[in-house]
Amino acid sequence: MATSFDTTLANLGIARTSNPATVKASGASTLGQNDFLKLMTAQMKNQDPFSPVDNTQMVAQMAQFSSLAGISEMSSTLKSISDKLGGTTTADAVSYIGKTVLTAGNTAYPRSSGGISGAVEVGAAASDVRVTIADSNGAVLKTMSLGKQAKGTTSFDWDGTTASGEAAGPGPYTVSVSAQNNGTTVGATALVWAPVESVSTASGAATLTLPGIGQVPVTAIRSIG
Template sequence: MASSVDSTASSTYMDSLRWQDSKVPTSDKKSDALTQEDFFALLTQQLSFQDPSKPADNDQMIAQMTSFTMAEGISNLNAKFDSLSASMTSNSALQASTLVGKKALMESDTIDLGLDGTGKGSIVVEKPVEQLTMSIYDESGQLVRQIEYGAKSAGAIRFEWDGKDKDGNQVAAGEYKIKAEGNMAGQFTSLPVATFKNIDSVNINGSSGIIVNTSIGAVKLTDIAEISG
């Protein structure tokens, strides 16, 4: 039976992905914010009702004028910051678009063997290991290749798989499972692995910044260790 799709929900979702046009509300009503003209009108009214025998203190008058000037300056500054924020968002969108088609180094338990017959990545060794081993499996779970790297000190160990199996035959391009282990004091411990994934698209999220979409999911740009062409 063919599955039905809620066209209303789909339309709403697609609308949420589009750039939202900035709308400027129009109104014939005057703003409630006080202007310089309002301030001087109030000041004039205050002077007209003051007691001639007890005129307003000059320092108080200057303080009132200074407070109003500062308040107006802060209001203008906020407006400029809003404009700057909008401009920075537009620039981020343009810069993020250049990432599409590149490769992102990110933590993953799979490695992509490209058409060039190679797969690259990095193994994170938190403590020195006596023996570092990387195992590669096909989609059925069968061991394709096991590579020994010997003793390694702590750090990020870069590697490149030549796409060959344990018998030296070139395997087909595609996605393979990968597992790294380090021998520490006679015990093998699993180690984090990061591989390069294709960047399919990017999103601009106000709270999370730039979101990069890959074949294994979405991740913040700040969580990506490296971008490669």
């Protein structure tokens, strides 16, 4: 007969690990707390009365299981809380509708007063940053120099007039950016303001639909107007 809990597990064909909550039988599902208690009861029923299981060992095993089970439950709870805090609820997502957001993109629609505003994300310090605005056919309307810029984000504003001072038209416009640091190309990303047309939470994460840009995850939004 078995003389210890480990022997009982072995006789049942179960390989014991350091975490009783994750012990698996061959071809069986993961053992939980109820399974552990059943095994302990079976061990006590089948122990050799002349050589019973040591009480100290039994208490230590029960304490170990209880501690590990508690840690596992606590980890699961903390993960749920983390997911909740880091996620976006449907109500949060719907609140974006009707607002404008700043995100990476190359298509911009003019304000009611004309012109557009946006920003440039520069990957490193640059001696010259430029923003080029073209019409829907690709014809350049105006190129603006933002001069020397440090690494990070810098804003720009265009009044809606061409290089010759004429009104550029209703848009939409194509925005492209470039950055140089003493002749060396520096990575730069155009950021444009766009109105939120609709929101989708079908995939679990909120996705915004922006005109001229398409679907953008909420995590890609830099600012909300």
